[in-house]
Amino acid sequence: MKKIHSFHVAIVLILLVSCAEKKQYAHSATPTEVVAKVRKAASHLEDKGLEGLSQLRDPNSEFSWKDTYVFSFNCSEDRVLANPAFPDKVGGDIKKHTDYNGFRYGLKMCxxxxxxxxVWIEYLWPKPGGGQPLRKISYVITVKSLNIQVGAGIYNEDIGMAELNRLIQ
Known part of the structure; x- marks a missing residue:
């Protein structure tokens, strides 16, 4: 009887850990979601013009979800246009932005x-709300009619760049 009880306890523990992992991932944006949201944001800006940036700046809009957000910048003017999680970055020179290892991710995006x-660009960045910097991989595209860029990222230590690149081809 004791062996059966231990077996049941082990099964319950495995199920609990599995559920906890699924719950954690349910709160993390997926690469597919990021590509879809960034493309939707680009379409939104195509329709609304620069006035559409107000929705991207709003941390309560559809463009801020789970553990990520859509941001926007203008490479030709070296300026951040929207960042709902880090509003103090708006107006800053995107090409001078560095991650926690000194990598100039903004320059690379441009x-x-x-x-x-x-394109997908990899760098170290904290999740909204703070915490330790994590591996962030951002997908960035250019809104041709406005000559501005939009992007969003995932926080993921495991996914490979080849897998991400297959999503956007």
Missing amino acids: EESDNVNG
Whole structure:
């Protein structure tokens, strides 16, 4: 009887851990969601013009979800246009933005911004609300009619760049 009881306890513990992991991932944006939201934000800006940035700046809009958000910048003017999680970054020079290792991720985003399918850029950044910097991979595309960029990222230590790039081809 004791062996059966231990077996049941082990099964219950495994199920609890599995549920906790699923709950954690349910609160994390997926790469597919990021691509869809960024493309939706680009379409929104195509329709609304620069006035559409107000919705991207709003932390309560559809463009801020789970553990991420859509941001926008203008590479030709070296300026951040929208960042609902870090509003103090708005107006700053995107090309001078560095991550926690000193990597100039903003410059890299601008250098790669002419890719018609968009681009994924990897850097270290904290989740909204603070905490330790984590591996963030942001998907960025250019809104051609406005010549501005929009992006959003995932916080993920495991996913490979090849897998992410397959999503946008």
